[in-house]
Amino acid sequence: MPTGKHAKGKTVSRRRVLSDAAKTACGVALFGLAVGLYARPSRSLPADAVRPPGALPEKDFLGACVRCGLCVRDCPYDILKLAELGEGVATGTPYFTARSGPCEMCTDIPCVPACPTGALDHTLTDITKARMGLAVLIDQESCIAFQGLRCEVCFNVCPVRGKAIKLEYRPNKRSGKHAVFPPVVYSDDCTGCGLCEKACILEEAAIKVMPIRLAKGELGRHYRLGWEQKQKAGDALVTPDPEHKYNLPEGLRYDHSGRGLIADEPAAPRTGSALDTLRKGIREAR
Amino acid sequence: MSAVIEKLGHDAIAAKGRLGAHKWLILRRMSQLAILALFMAGPVGGVWILKGNLSSSLFADTVPMTDPLAFMQLIAAGHLGVASTAVTGAALILAFYLLVGGRVYCAWVCPVNIVTDTAHWLRRRLAIKGSARIAREARYWMLGLVLILALATGTLAYELVNPVSMLHRGLIFGMGFGWAIIAGVFLFDLFIMKHGWCGHLCPMGAFYGLVGAASLVRVRADNRAACDDCMECYEVCPEPQVIPPALKGERRGGGEASAAILSGACTNCARCVDICPHDVFNFGLRFPAAPAGRRQPQLIGTARHGA
Ligand code: SF4
Ligand code: SF4
Ligand code: SF4
Numbered sequence: 001m002p003t004g005k006h007a008k009g010k011t012v013s014r015r016r017v018l019s020d021a022a023k024t025a026c027g028v029a030l031f032g033l034a035v036g037l038y039a040r041p042s043r044s045l046p047a048d049a050v051r052p053p054g055a056l057p058e059k060d061f062l063g064a065c066v067r068c069g070l071c072v073r074d075c076p077y078d079i080l081k082l083a084e085l086g087e088g089v090a091t092g093t094p095y096f097t098a099r100s101g102p103c104e105m106c107t108d109i110p111c112v113p114a115c116p117t118g119a120l121d122h123t124l125t126d127i128t129k130a131r132m133g134l135a136v137l138i139d140q141e142s143c144i145a146f147q148g149l150r151c152e153v154c155f156n157v158c159p160v161r162g163k164a165i166k167l168e169y170r171p172n173k174r175s176g177k178h179a180v181f182p183p184v185v186y187s188d189d190c191t192g193c194g195l196c197e198k199a200c201i202l203e204e205a206a207i208k209v210m211p212i213r214l215a216k217g218e219l220g221r222h223y224r225l226g227w228e229q230k231q232k233a234g235d236a237l238v239t240p241d242p243e244h245k246y247n248l249p250e251g252l253r254y255d256h257s258g259r260g261l262i263a264d265e266p267a268a269p270r271t272g273s274a275l276d277t278l279r280k281g282i283r284e285a286r
Numbered sequence: 287m288s289a290v291i292e293k294l295g296h297d298a299i300a301a302k303g304r305l306g307a308h309k310w311l312i313l314r315r316m317s318q319l320a321i322l323a324l325f326m327a328g329p330v331g332g333v334w335i336l337k338g339n340l341s342s343s344l345f346a347d348t349v350p351m352t353d354p355l356a357f358m359q360l361i362a363a364g365h366l367g368v369a370s371t372a373v374t375g376a377a378l379i380l381a382f383y384l385l386v387g388g389r390v391y392c393a394w395v396c397p398v399n400i401v402t403d404t405a406h407w408l409r410r411r412l413a414i415k416g417s418a419r420i421a422r423e424a425r426y427w428m429l430g431l432v433l434i435l436a437l438a439t440g441t442l443a444y445e446l447v448n449p450v451s452m453l454h455r456g457l458i459f460g461m462g463f464g465w466a467i468i469a470g471v472f473l474f475d476l477f478i479m480k481h482g483w484c485g486h487l488c489p490m491g492a493f494y495g496l497v498g499a500a501s502l503v504r505v506r507a508d509n510r511a512a513c514d515d516c517m518e519c520y521e522v523c524p525e526p527q528v529i530p531p532a533l534k535g536e537r538r539g540g541g542e543a544s545a546a547i548l549s550g551a552c553t554n555c556a557r558c559v560d561i562c563p564h565d566v567f568n569f570g571l572r573f574p575a576a577p578a579g580r581r582q583p584q585l586i587g588t589a590r591h592g593a
Binding site for chain 2: 021024027039040064065066068070090092114117119
């Protein structure tokens, strides 16, 4: 290359190098911004997608899963799926849909050790400790058990039957003589496997597995339940434990066994006019 | 230029035959397709040799393999307690590419390479001229961005759009609208920019390029004395800027340059090996610097110019 041209090329190219670098940086930054914005909404899992057992909390999970699908491969029931672009679940991450394919709660939990990164927490070895979500009997109006019919299918398929779902007992107000056995889910034991949702006999399940963040409320941290505190302490927290009293008007009692308010003696018949009563009250107040 | 393109490869075919002049291309395609086939043999045929996908996989149910860039994203995203499987897997893959050449990933493994090579082939066929100007260094910015995105969002944000994992995972697990991203890369390379994605933008290429800058197996121009300046290797090389030092033997500051192509950007695709009618290029190690089996250096400049 002739040196003259070379030298000239160099002065031009310095400016060009700088502007090229600026352009590149801007372009890449714009791309980054777009991806960053796109990444935001995909951080929250759609309500009907459930993560495999042992999955870290959603935010951590998205930073821990490499989207390899090894968990998908090791699930013997083939219920797990890697999200495809456009599905609403962060692309490439594993999930299942309870209504079409619930987790069968394998006792050896093969999906968890398959995970190379620990996005599925390897310390989970007891499947009943998994908390994939929480079943919620979300529609009591259409659940036929609530109408007094003996369905109880969800109760019967639950692998933690009797703990995660119990049947309650209530009188049937409609018929007046029968019982209603509504299924009630207990979050202490429900793994969120979704077998109940899958089994629900309705067109659209009345019991659904929800992400725990949607399914559960949370008591304020400062809140203490007196009776629990009392049990923990083994004794009354305030001594002497004051006996419960009702602030009832004089001459009235309350009966817990069903009789309700009881007046000790018939109230004294009113005398005089309303004005007399008022005057009497004012006098007493003085 | 068009004269060069029209007769591109003719000399090589004349010298080595059609097969000989495409030997490495054929091997490369076989490697790319075989890897894909091994991954797909499980879900399709029930033969589980390779499980998972390129982000992380398990070979023969025992050897873990994890993409080191995916691993780095995990760390950047704050998942510091990565399970040992992925740590071992990433170390194995890193060691492998340090041995065989970083961007061997690009030329021999990555499925997007087939897409962009096809775009490039079509571009040449349709004689599409003109190309956007993006610096080749943009990919290193992209690499930085990938890690910054992971750091800033605490998630593997780039993996939401990464065409490489999108295509590979898509082929094995289901693609959804992932095709759109792959089509985007194809059209970009075809109409907007020559070697646009792999040569300028892909952060995975950038990462493996950095690995390649230190890797052992390199393409060498051991027979550089026989070069007759036909320029065909520059024409077929996806990273032509890496060739001159090794081929011409001149270092920028003076002195003799290594006969090995030391730039990590070289993909070890061996297109130059295939295209050269005089077998100037060959696979070798990064050492020694001097051309091995040097043939009469005084022939430089005189060799076969008239032929
Ligand atoms: S526990 Fe069993 S059924 Fe449930 S996701 Fe894991 S492998 Fe599949
Ligand atoms: S095995 Fe782990 S890293 Fe791989 S897809 Fe499943 S959860 Fe993600
Ligand atoms: S999701 Fe349903 S079946 Fe599974 S543990 Fe909870 S209540 Fe039982």
